[in-house]
Amino acid sequence: MPSKTVKTYCRYCHANCPMEIEVEDNKLISLKPDVDNEIFGGYTCLKGRQMPEQLYLPERILTSLRKNEDGSHTDIGSQQALDEIADKLKAIKEKYGPRAIASYNGTVSFQNSATHPVAKSWHVELDSPSYYTSITIDQPAKVGIGQARMGFWAAGQHTWQDSNVALIIGNNTLVSHYSIPGGIPSFSPSNALREGKKRGLKIIAVDPRKSEVASRADLHLQIKPGQDAVLLAGLIHIILDEELHDKAFCDEHIENLDTFKDNISQFTPDYVAERTELAKDDIIEAARLFAAGPKGCATTGTGPEMGPYPNLIQHLTQTINAICGRHYRAGEKLPNAGVLSPLVPRPAQAVPPTPEWLTGIRSRVSDDIGEVTVLTANGPVKEMPTAILADEILMEGEGQIKALICVGGNPLLAWPGQDKAYEALKNLDLLVCIDYKMSATCEMADYVIGSKLCLERDDLTVLTDIWYEKPYSHYAKTVIEAEGDVIEEWELFWELGKRLGLNLNIREQPLDMVNKPSKYDVLEKMTINSRVPLADIYKNDGGKVYDVPDVIVAEADPATKGRMDLMPEGITDEIAGTIKDADSSLKAKTDFPYILISRRMKNTFNSTGPELSFLAKKGTTNPAYINPEDLAELNIADGDVISITSDRGQIPAVAQSSPDIKRGVVSMAHCWGGAPGERSDDKVREIGANTNRLINNLDHASKYSGMARQSSIPVQLTKAG
Structure with missing residues (x-):
């Protein structure tokens, strides 16, 4: 049978780099970048280019495994494994209640475009709030808490292609290939950075090391670790003190600016310089450079988000963007409003704080910690915070987690506090993993389900839909039929849902719980009423920029117009705590x-x-x-x-x-x-x-x-x- 070349995209990480795959007799012969792709221009990274070895890894799990009493694992058919798992889940639910059943959806689970909506529906129908993802390991403030406390701008903030200046705090997209809109785009980041600098964009990088991004910045602030909040407060102090902010924007759209200014009065250039170990002149230059704009964006990465005061850091980042008016205004064209979801109004107005996003089900660890709403490609989704999942397993009493389904993650290595995580995983009555390799967590699992890899399944660029700076999408069809007894991550939840008698649905559309739906069926429900019909995207060979009507920012609606609040509950205490810690860091x-x-x-x-x-x-x-x-x-x-x-x-x-x-x-x-x-x-x-x-x-x-x-x-x- 002659070979054929198929356009697809890599799902090793979130970047979704397009590739051309040569296939013969259902075998991957070669892969290369898709140089015809308009967005990526032939870019791929060294990790994605290892897909052939990943696909045919000798140690790859091609069946399901069941743990023996001696700790070893024995092959078992996937249907038998699912039957046994479902029976155990039924018993746990009957004895301990639905909250005792949890799932952790790790980083790799995000690469399967259908996993999260199906998993969340499974939890809703099971009546279990114990839905956890890796989002809350490193960036819950960025994707939910910050917007809930301060509010946000309905038309969005400036993106890279429209910016004159970028303040990049602890984000190294050239290596991580991850940046929510505002920083260096994750698609072909080196090209994006070169293009930005060529047209005169100024980059301010904040990082304790001269990272790949910092080495290309116009100004590198090599900060003392843990002092990002101090620096941000200092930059805002200078901008307000020198009246470099967008006064008209602030007067109309921002609440409590004067009170906020009083609360950060201590963050003078001298104070900040001493505590951040930065030159005072560099701090002042950075503030003035960012304020000059006129367009730009400040964005953070996992460095500061995993450090001290992540909620405050996100608030300060949103604040510096807001006071400088770094948002699209009425009459301006949005670079990309997405193509996989319905077009929603994008008026030039603030959405006020939504504190109800933070008042869901409480953890058993602390009333201050509980269900948070995160903004995902499928809209706002409630989830429990992974940081306290080990405690929810170890803490006895009503609601104690007894069963965990681990999807595309490795919690033994990823959860904060490894010693406690290890004890927690050992304490479970049932641990189920779906993976393609025997990870450290799989070694502990009662059941391991072999998973399909990206070339063995259909996928759609749902996660990154609004990250692109043009209306781009890519439907990747199955390139190679999977060998062995393996399933997709979303299928695990469907199979268990069927056995547990659950009626799953996506966006209020029921899934067929008798005959397993196709991946296309699930994706079609996820993208109902999308700007570009899924059928049109499906028939295209490779990724494409779609000719859709421009989205022009509308005038504000007086009936719904709100204001962003710079002084939500807790900010005063967080600022005081930052000051106390910064002062303590100067001691002996x-x-x-x-x-x-x-x-x-x-x-x-x-x-x-x-x-x-x-x-x-x-x-x-x-x-x-x-x-x-x-x-x-x-x-x-x-x-x-x-x-x-x-x-x-x-x-x-x-x-x-x-x-x-x-x-x-x-x-x-x-x-x-x-x-x-x-x-x-x-x-x-x-x-x-x-x-x-x-x-x-x-x-x-x-x-x-x-x-x-x-x-x-x-x-x-x-x-x-």
Whole structure:
């Protein structure tokens, strides 16, 4: 049978890079970038180019597995496994109630375009609020809490292509390939950055290391870790003090500006410079450069979002955008209003705060922590915060979680506070994982269901629909029929729903619970009344920019017009806490003089990558990147195994000299290592170490989300014995 070439897109991460795949006799022969694609221009990253090995990995799980009493796993047919799992779930629900059944939908689950709507429907019909995703591990403030507390602009904020200046705080899109609109686009980010600079866009990068983005910035503020809120408050102070803000916009659309200004009066340039370890003149230059605009956007990444005061940092980021009027106005054209959802009004007005988004079901850990509403591609969705999931498993009493379905995630490595996470996973009555490889969490699972990979299923660019700066979409059809007894992530919830007698629905449209619907059927329900019909997108070969009517921002509606509030409940206390911590950081040296921060690595996507040979050649550990002057002072050489100790734990790491790191800082990637214990520590060069062992998830837990402090961790460094 002759070979054929098929256009598709990679689903290794969120970027969705288009590719051309050569297939012969249902086998992947080769892949290459789709150079004809208008948006990406032939861009792919090294991770996605490893799909052939990922697809045919000898260790790939091609059936379902059941755990034996000795801890080993035995092959079992998927239908039998699902029958047994459903029976166990029925028993748990009957004995403990529906809240005892939880699911954790990890980072990889986002790459399957149908998983989350089906999973959420499953929870709703089961009457279990125990729906968790990786969103609440690192960015709940960014995708929900910030908008709920302050409100937001209905027409949206300026995007990269319309910006004259960008303030990028702890976001390194050139490596992470992730940026919600406002920062460097995640599609072909290097090209986007070059295009921006070519047309004169100015970049201000805030990062404790000279990252790939910071090295290309017009101004790099190499900040002391943990002081992002101090810097943002200082920049806003300068803008307001020098009257560089958009006064007309603020007068009409912003509440409590004067009160907010009084609350940040302490953040003078001198005060901020001393606490952030930045030059006073650079801080003033950054404030003036951003305020000059006239268009632009400030955006954050997982660096500050995983550090101290993430709720305040998001509020301050939204505030600096708002006071500078960085929003689309009436009569202006929106770059992209999306093509996969109905067109909704986009008036030039503020949507007032929605505090009801933060008043859902409470966690059993604290009344301050509970269900939050996050803004997703499928609209606002309520979920419980993952940061306290381990406690919900370990805490006895009504509502204790007894069963966990883990979808495309690796919680043993990802959840904050690894020691507690390990105990929690062991404490479950039932742990089910769906994955393509035997992850550290799968090793602990009672059942492991083999999953299809991206070329073996249909998918649609739902997640990234509004991230593009043109009305672009791509329906990727199945390229290769899966071999073995494997299913998709969304099918797991459908299969269990059928066995449990649930009636699932998507956007109030019922799914057929007798005969399994096709992926297209599910996606069609998800995109009902979309601007471009799914059938039209389906018939196109590859991704396409669609010729849809321009969306022009409408005039404000006097009946619904609101104001953004700069002083919602809790802000005063958060500002006071930031001041107290910043002042304390200036005191005498402690037992933990270094600060550990998080980072991304080109050759991995969280815990996925080291199993592939080409990526493994780039390194099989997560080094502790340290300034060479610090290494010399500690008498540590490149490649030495060191001990990193916090007030909560200790891990080994392989030292790596890195002059781009600020002195006094250690930079390490998360989601490495294995289960806690000496066996993992002895293999630090082969599997790395888990930085989540250095924290307790409830230390400094953020209000609403329980967000744990996973970056800017005080540590001590010593050479291993």
